[in-house]
Amino acid sequence: MESRIIRLTSAEISTLWTAYMNNSMASCVLSYFVEKAEDQEIKSVLEFALSVAKKNVNGAKVIFEGESYPIPKGFTEEDVNLKAKRLWADTLFLHYVDQMAKSGFAAYGMSVALSSRLDVREYFNDCLDLNQEINNKAKNIALSKGIHVRPPILSYPEKIDFVKEQSFLAGWFGDQKPLLASEIMHFFHNVQTNAIGKALIMGFSQVASSPDVRDYFKRGKEIAIKQIKVFHSILQNEDIPTPMTWDSEVMNSIEAPFSDKLMVYHIALLNIMGLGNYGMAISTSTRRDLIKEYMRLSGEIGLYAEDGANLMIKHGWMEEPPQAVDREKLSK
The missing domain is CATH 1.20.1260.10 (Ferritin, core subunit, four-helix bundle)
Structure with missing residues (x-):
């Protein structure tokens, strides 16, 4: 009932519109990656990520249709050529999905925080959960294949300490x-x-x-x-x-x-x-x-x-x- 009474806010329209555009683009990119991937484990992650992108596009579309809001054109089958030759290796496909998922956390997290209507919050919470699943799948396969690049390791301090000089903020x-x-x-x-x-x-x-x-x-x-x-x-x-x-x-x-x-x-x-x-x-x-x-x-x-x-x-x-x-x- 709430979603039928309360109109979409500027924040909700903006984040839904962006989600539709970005996921329609991702659907094209990932469909090509799936078509070209040869490693079956990597392909499984790409297929899951593709299904998520399509689901996210449809979810935003349903909310827009309920508001009689114009559906963005975004990107369609006209923007991808699945028959084109391979342009990147499978490992790049996997690293790409991992990096894009990292950005998804920030985008979807902010979208949830800025949304008021229950149906919109549920949509972005679902996007966030699925994004986390993509990130876990991509990272686990990269780790199993020995191609996950870990951040640098630092030595542990022997004790806690406190900043004593203003030079801590210097640098020039x-x-x-x-x-x-x-x-x-x-x-x-x-x-x-x-x-x-x-x-x-x-x-x-x-x-x-x-x-x-x-x-x-x-x-x-x-x-x-x-x-x-x-x-x-x-x-x-x-x-x-x-x-x-x-x-x-x-x-x-x-x-x-x-x-x-x-x-x-x-x-x-x-x-x-x-x-x-x-x-x-x-x-x-x-x-x-x-x-x-x-x-x-x-x-x-x-x-x-x-x-x-x-x-x-x-x-x-x-x-x-x-x-x-x-x-x-x-x-x-």
């Missing part, structure tokens, strides 16, 4: 304190997400049909390379091991498995995820030099994301997200 000049465990965690995670993004965009740059889209992807690859080098340099200066990249998982195919529209949207999504990750890293950093570095890198991603949005508008690919009514326009 003089002696620098060692990285905190939380700072290492974020550097490690950001290297991984950039490495996955780099492997994806390398493949996209090989198969994109539009010259301007291909150039955009090449530029994105260079940005990923630069940012990975920054994170590697900081970790190496602290004698902390750096995670691997997955460049070798990209095949030499030049046959596009996805439409240019889907690929540009996917990179836009990775840009949003990257900015969110950097924002979280800034919030837990205590060294000013690290905060400055993250802000510089965020600015670079922000400019790249803006160019991607302009590219989508140029080609007529950007679906207009929910927004407030323009009262001034209506009054004319």
Whole structure:
């Protein structure tokens, strides 16, 4: 009864719309991965993740239909070519699912917190539970195959201690304190997400049909390379091991498995995820030099994301997200 009386809030419309768009894209990507996967254990995770993406699309659609709210176009079978040659190796498929599930925790968790209506909260709680199941399945298989990349191990302290000097917050000049465990965690995670993004965009740059889209992807690859080098340099200066990249998982195919529209949207999504990750890293950093570095890198991603949005508008690919009514326009 509640859902029939109370209209959707701006937060609910926004998060449902985003969930529909992202899961419709994921359905296309995962259907191609399932078609090409040869390792049966990895394929089973991909099939489960695909079923979840389709379920999430349908769940959002049902709520929108109940409100007579326009269903987004999103992405369809027109945006994927299952017959295209293999563009990435099976291990990249598995790492991709693992990384996307990590981002799902933040997105769905926030969506639950911002939702008021019971049916919407139930939808996002279900999304969150299924996302956790995907994460567990992917991680367990990666561990069993010896390809799960663990964060660095730190020595245990002998006792608790307290900060005694203001220099704990320094970083630009003089002696620098060692990285905190939380700072290492974020550097490690950001290297991984950039490495996955780099492997994806390398493949996209090989198969994109539009010259301007291909150039955009090449530029994105260079940005990923630069940012990975920054994170590697900081970790190496602290004698902390750096995670691997997955460049070798990209095949030499030049046959596009996805439409240019889907690929540009996917990179836009990775840009949003990257900015969110950097924002979280800034919030837990205590060294000013690290905060400055993250802000510089965020600015670079922000400019790249803006160019991607302009590219989508140029080609007529950007679906207009929910927004407030323009009262001034209506009054004319």
